[in-house]
Every structure is written in C-alpha cells, then in structure tokens.
Amino acid sequence: MIELVIQSRRRSLGGFEVGRVLPFARRRIVGPYIFFDRMGPADFAPGLPESADVLPHPHIGLSTITYLFEGEIMHRDSVGSEQPIRPGEVNWMTAGSGITHSERFERARAEGGPMDGIQAWVALPDGREEVDPAFWHYGTDELPAFDEGGVGGRLIAGSLDGVRSPAAVDSPQFYVHWQLRPGARASLPAEYPERAVYVASGAVEVDGQRVEPGSMAVLSPGKSATIHALDDAVVMALGGEPVGERYIDWNFVSSSKERILQARADWAAGRMKLPDLDDREFIPLPPRLGAAPEPAS
Template identity: 40%
Template sequence: MSNVDLIIEERAADIGNFMVGRLLPFRKKRMVGPFIYIDHMGPVKLNERQNFDVLPHPHIGLSTLTFLFEGSIMHRDTIGNEEEIKPGAVNWMTAGKGIVHSERTPEYLRDSDLFMHGLQIWVALPKDKEQMEPQFSHIEKSEIPAWSEGDVDFKLVAGEALGRKSPVPVFSKLFMIEIKSKSEQTLKIGDQLYGESGLYILEGSIKEGGHEYGEKQILVAKDSTLCEFTISANSTVYIFGGEPFPEKRYIDWNFVSSDKELIEEAKKKWEDQSFGKIEGDEEYIPYPTRK
C-alpha cells in the first residue's frame, strides 16, 4: 500500500526577471512541517546580456534557505551582510521581525554566460521566534555533513536526521536531506524521520507502493515513519519536513506570520519604505497591487 498522500507538481511562477517552478505553498497543502515555500530555479542559461536580479525586498517571520546546484548569487541585506553563494553551500537568512535583501549575479560574472539552477526555500519560524532580531549565516559546502552508503550519497543540508546534525542554525525540529544514487536501491529511512515529510524528485525517478514517480514532483507522505522507496539509478531526491507548528501560518507576498496584524504592519512599513535600505542598492520591489 502506498504511503503517498499527495502529489504536488511544479507550477510556473514569475519572480521578476526569472521564471521558477513553484512547489510550495499548494492549495491542498500549505506547509510540510515548518517548510512553507519552495521554488525550483532553472536550470537555465543566462547569456552575457542577462543576469539574475531579484531587487531588494522584505521578509518577516521566516528563514530563507538558498541552495544552488549551478551558478552564483550575491546576497546583500540590511544588517550588513554581503555573501556570494556557490553550489553546495547554504545561505540561511532569518528575517525575524524584518529584513530586506537582494539577490543578484555577482559583478564579476555579469558579462559572462552563466547557468543557474537551485532551490529557494522558506522555513516558517516558531511563534516565539517570529519577532526575533534578524540574523544571517553562510555555511560552506565542506561544512555540510556528507557520507556514502554503497552507491548512495547523502547530505544533511539542514536540521537533524539519520543520526547527524547540520551546522545550519535552525529554530525548530526539521530536516532537509539530499540523496543521490548511482544504481537502483531500496531505501528505508522512516524510522529516523519525524513529523511530516515530503520527497522532491529533482532528477530521475522513484518507485513506491507499486507506482513510479518522475521529476519535478513533491510526494507528501501520510506518515514520515513509513518512508520507504526505491530510487532509480542516477537519481537525485530531497527529503524535507519536520514537526508542524500548532498555529496556522498566514502568507502574504514575502511576509509569513501567525498574526495577520504583523503582516499588515509589515506591508505598511514597506509601502512607507521604512524597513531600511541596502547600501549601494537603492532599487526595490514595490508591494504588488491586488486586483
């Protein structure tokens, strides 16, 4: 019997000058554990006249996790951070009560051809952390726990699972695991997971409960402790999730909160341009007008 409760397909979404595949939120499943937003960026080739430019924009009530497979992004924010993220590293920005950041092609690459491919993820904060001071951490690829079991390679991108802990400074009980297999293998890891879990197929396929599933889908499990599947050769999947929060989360544009009033305050603050500025990056994305 299948343990898959819901299948979520990528849907095209525009984030400015760049199209992405939107995975979460989904109308039938707003969150998986504390994960509230997942975009699959690319793969896409940008020529010397194109750049990845997400102008300054605000966040509250969440942490962002940027994880690249190809390309490079320069992160800048209003608490003074300027950090280039490269494939395999993690940028973890916690907005708390409010932060503004931009994501752009680094200056030294702006006249070059560039491949872009990766995941942009939002993780909602626990209620008691929603108004914390903003923070930023950059974790190099070499610091992410990575190990192999036969033909299967694992990475614990964030959180705790499989007897390991990632150095990414998360604020709730969660996990994000990369699994790559060179050959067909049956994996049973549910006894080391908890809460809710989703499985995202980046490339290749998996078999579970008599069904085969392909790329660009999230499979949401009925019970993370029953997580067992067969991964095909040359496949890459990501398993993510964790303990869900007891309170509902609201999402409006780039704002996440358990309190609608905090979202309304953030909207007004952004419209008044009182969130703060990124030095040397004065452009910004206006709050979208609702029709």
C-alpha cells in the same frame, strides 16, 4: 505511503522563471516548510539583463534557505551581509522581525553559465517569529556529507537519523540533498510527523509509486519511506514538526494577519532598511492583500 503528489507550476519573478511547489492549495506547509521554489535549470548567456536579478525586498517571520546545484548567486542584506553562494553551500537568512535582501546573478551576467537550485522558506515557530534578523553561510566542508551504497549527498538543515547539520534552525526539522545512483535506495525514517520528497531529476519510486521530476510527494506519517532510484537521480527530502497555522502574503509569513498588515505598511512607508550594499532600487509593495501575489524569493 504517499498522501499527495504536487506538480511544480511555472512562475515568473520578472526576469527569471521558477518551478513553484509550495505553497499549494491542498497543502500549504510541510512541517515548518511553507515555500519551495526550484530555480532553473537554466543556462544563461553572458550579458544577462539586470531584470533577471531579484531586487531588494522584505521578509518577516521566516528563514530563507538557498541551496544550489549549479551556478552562483550574490546575496546582500540589511544586516550587512554580502555573500556569494555556490553549489553545495547554504545561505541561511532568518528574517524574524524584519530583513531585506537582494539576489543577483552577477557572475552569470559576466561569464554566462548554468543556474539551478532550490530556495525554501521555513516558518518560524511561536515565540521566535520576532527574533532579531541574522544571516549565516555554511560551506560544503561544514555540512554533514555521506556516500554509501550508491547514495551520496548532504544534510542541509536540522537532524535526521542521528546526524545533525550546523544550520541555525528554530524548530525540529530536516532538509537533505540526496544523489542516488541507478538501483540505489535511500530510507527516510518516520521520526517527524510531516515529511515530503521532491524529485529534482531522474526516475524515482517512493514506496513503489513513481514520482516524476519536478514533483513533490507528501508522505503519510508514522512509517519509514524508501526512495528507489531507477536511474541517476537527485532528491530533496524535508519536513519536521508542525508550527501551527501561518499566513503568507507576498514575502511575509506570520501567525497574525495584523502583523502582516503592519509589515506591508512598513514597506510601503519606507520604514524597512534596504541592504547596506544594494540600496539604489527595490521591489514595490504589490497592490493587493490576500490575493497571493507572487513572492520575490
């Protein structure tokens, strides 16, 4: 049964628009998933201006998960990583006590082409919020894949129905990409108390209720759900165990308002190291606290 349907809202990151789903006024977090942006779909012409890039910016208290349907993004961070991500791969960055990174559309700038994907943030649980920052990349051959009964896809993170992803999760959760052919049905078990289904494309019914593309259906606990594709569809399902109350301010997530104040002060004072291979410029600290300034993703 569906508790709530969240429609994505268009947001500008300066040179690139996204469809923001989480956080939402009536539902801030699903399991540990506190942020969910659809990047695209877009079609870039060669010569894309650099203003479309996401300049170096900081995070604390979370992990970012980048997953693409189309295109390529170059990731650089303050632990020394430089990693392009392509469709079906996962860039997993744990901020913990603090990390900075940039995301640049270098291939699209040179060649043009499509861009479409999801960036999600996972709030770290109590006792793990201040872990050392780290970065992992998982190729398409490393993620569990499935293709049966008209349902294909990959398990991006966590575990679901006895299958486990190698991604470095810090709390019980799941995150899956399903591709459904017309008439196919996927079953989402009730093994986690908080779950949601995002429809990236296609006509889909969740437990008999139609959910439009660009929308997320938050599910009631305790009962398995059925996703029925009325035509070709792409669906992302996610959720897990709750991590407790979390505050989000700009790109910072924490169980402590004081910790967020400290992170803001550290960024404003230049105490957070910039990415090793991208340290010429950065996003300045937004001027307001508590006014939900747009995250840089």
